[in-house]
Amino acid sequence: MQSKPKKTNIRANGHKASAGNTDVSRTKLRERVKELTCLYGIAQVASNPNLPLERKLKDIVQLLPPAWQYQHRACARIIIDGQVFQSPGFCNGERRQTATICIAGRNRGTVEIHYRNGRSLLKMNPFLHEEQNLIDNIARQIALMIEHEEDSAIKAELQKQLIRTDRLAAIGQLAAGVAHELNEPLNTILGFAQLAQKTPDLPLQTKNDLEKIADASLHARNIIRELLIFARHGKPGRTPVNLNQIIMNELKLFETMCAKSGVELKRVVDSELPEILADKSQLRQVISNLIVNALQAMPDGGTLTLQTSFDASSVKFVVEDTGIGMSDEVKENIFLPFYTTKDVDQGTGLGLSVVHGIIASHKGEIFVKSEKDKGTRFTVTFPRQQETVSKEYGI
Numbered sequence: 001m002q003s004k005p006k007k008t009n010i011r012a013n014g015h016k017a018s019a020g021n022t023d024v025s026r027t028k029l030r031e032r033v034k035e036l037t038c039l040y041g042i043a044q045v046a047s048n049p050n051l052p053l054e055r056k057l058k059d060i061v062q063l064l065p066p067a068w069q070y071q072h073r074a075c076a077r078i079i080i081d082g083q084v085f086q087s088p089g090f091c092n093g094e095r096r097q098t099a100t101i102c103i104a105g106r107n108r109g110t111v112e113i114h115y116r117n118g119r120s121l122l123k124m125n126p127f128l129h130e131e132q133n134l135i136d137n138i139a140r141q142i143a144l145m146i147e148h149e150e151d152s153a154i155k156a157e158l159q160k161q162l163i164r165t166d167r168l169a170a171i172g173q174l175a176a177g178v179a180h181e182l183n184e185p186l187n188t189i190l191g192f193a194q195l196a197q198k199t200p201d202l203p204l205q206t207k208n209d210l211e212k213i214a215d216a217s218l219h220a221r222n223i224i225r226e227l228l229i230f231a232r233h234g235k236p237g238r239t240p241v242n243l244n245q246i247i248m249n250e251l252k253l254f255e256t257m258c259a260k261s262g263v264e265l266k267r268v269v270d271s272e273l274p275e276i277l278a279d280k281s282q283l284r285q286v287i288s289n290l291i292v293n294a295l296q297a298m299p300d301g302g303t304l305t306l307q308t309s310f311d312a313s314s315v316k317f318v319v320e321d322t323g324i325g326m327s328d329e330v331k332e333n334i335f336l337p338f339y340t341t342k343d344v345d346q347g348t349g350l351g352l353s354v355v356h357g358i359i360a361s362h363k364g365e366i367f368v369k370s371e372k373d374k375g376t377r378f379t380v381t382f383p384r385q386q387e388t389v390s391k392e393y394g395i
């Protein structure tokens, strides 16, 4: 008789326990489903190739609050490189859970879930252990997504550079061919024009006409000379060169012009600048081309700055103006031969392509930074590894 109630008890307890377990499992399951929905949503946004990164982060931040236990109190914020993305109605809460967004070993920002203040939540820790795992996981997903986007951007830029270099090389070959072909007949025209000029008792009209022919031929020959330098295949001369000295000498030639057009000259040179092995006359040409462009960009005056500096691996010089600047389209094309935005008598469009060719043949690099109506800065770097250059050129 005594055993009966015991049995019932056990059964009743057992029933109660299993009902409780089912509730816990249900809650857990519900939380799991919320987490998975959130992660799935993030994966979908991250893998959409049509969305820019900013839009992706804006979308992702909205997916976060519903995955937390007290979703109606939750709001989310993603900070990346100082840029902030928030879920609608975001406000700072005292209770928050965070994870660091770490990309290539660098902390770039955080993912945060805040609970808007409520008394019940203030008393306890309202976050589940699983939620910390979830937010860590989300931070990792965001880091991967950004890393992937940045890699793709670098690849696209490299590809663009390669295409541009290829195009320049092809144009260079073409230009060299044309220049060689034209050089001969042009010299003949010039030679005969100059010979004819020496004929005694020429009528004035003929004398003037011959002068025009000779001038035009000289002009054409200069263009061809520049083209040949641009397309030059032979190795340029190499002697130790002090860039500071070349810059100072070149600037002297432009001082009067600067004063006339209201351009202030600034020289910021490093007196310790090491020498580089280079072709002196070509470097002169680089610097004067950059200065002429800078002055042409400042018809109403401004400031022209020439700066030299160096580090362990390179020697650098900068030519900067406060002139008209360039649009993106102009910037894309400046190194192409014959690309010019100037009137016929102002430019041939060969200057920067020659500059580019010379710098490339010195294994250097040229960078341009320009903003419309603000100004332009050309930065040129040459390698300092003298030993390798010396070996290559047998100096």
Ligand SMILES: Nc1ncnc2c1ncn2[C@@H]1O[C@H](COP(=O)(O)OP(=O)(O)O)[C@@H](O)[C@H]1O
Residues within 6 Å of the ligand: 289, 293, 294, 297, 321, 323, 324, 325, 326, 330, 334, 339, 340, 341, 342, 346, 347, 348, 349, 350, 351, 352, 353, 375, 376
């Ligand atoms: N400092 C500068 N500021 C603004 N635009 C520039 C500057 N340097 C070059 N450019 C642009 O690049 C073009 C090409 O320059 P370049 O090859 O020297 O040819 P050119 O000077 O004969 O036009 C110029 O026509 C101009 O549009």
Ligand SMILES: [Mg+2]
Residues within 6 Å of the ligand: 289, 292, 293, 347, 349, 351, 352
């Ligand atoms: Mg020019």
